[in-house]
Amino acid sequence: MRCPFCSFTQDKVIDSRESKDADSIRRRRECERCNKRFTTYERLDEIPYMVVKKDGRREKFDRQKVLSGLLHSCQKRNVSVTQMQEIVDAAESFVVDSPERERSTAAVGELIMGRLKDIDTVAYIRFASVYRDFKDVREFKQELEDLLGGREIKPKRPMAR
Numbered sequence: 306m307r308c309p310f311c312s313f314t315q316d317k318v319i320d321s322r323e324s325k326d327a328d329s330i331r332r333r334r335e336c337e338r339c340n341k342r343f344t345t346y347e348r349l350d351e352i353p354y355m356v357v358k359k360d361g362r363r364e365k366f367d368r369q370k371v372l373s374g375l376l377h378s379c380q381k382r383n384v385s386v387t388q389m390q391e392i393v394d395a396a397e398s399f400v401v402d403s404p405e406r407e408r409s410t411a412a413v414g415e416l417i418m419g420r421l422k423d424i425d426t427v428a429y430i431r432f433a434s435v436y437r438d439f440k441d442v443r444e445f446k447q448e449l450e451d452l453l454g455g456r457e458i459k460p461k462r463p464m465a466r
């Protein structure tokens with residue numbers, strides 16, 4: 306989107322919501338050069354932001370779906386809805402910023418996990434365990450051990466990386 310104030314073309318989406326009749330999306334944007342905020346309205350059927358699944362299938366990026374996953378992972382954890390909303394916004398900006406108008410679900414998932422990791426370890430582990438592929442289980446277990454190891458007695462292991 307072109308900034309109406311300074312014509313710069315890079316901005317970040319700070320809030321998105323569907324209109325009442327659900328046929329358009331209102332986005333609050335912030336220009337990355339002048340930091341002024343502006344609003345855009347986009348018709349839903351004109352927004353081809355997609356996520357590409359592991360098997361190559363594409364589907365529309367769905368904020369609600371991301372939020373549902375987060376709500377599930379953050380159940381009874383100390384993560385506020387605002388924090389979750391921020392993660393959803395970050396995920397959406399990431400997809401919207403793609404020059405190809407699509408991102409792999411793996412890349413989106415990594416971004417979400419990166420954010421979640423900084424906020425709440427348990428929520429992160431829940432999200433990652435649902436999200437990650439079975440073939441990554443060993444890698445995930447390693448990660449889990451690293452996380453737990455940081456808190457409890459550090460097991461002696463050679464440097465893995």
Ligand SMILES: [Zn+2]
Pocket residue numbers: 308309310311312313336337338339340341
């Ligand atoms: Zn600007």
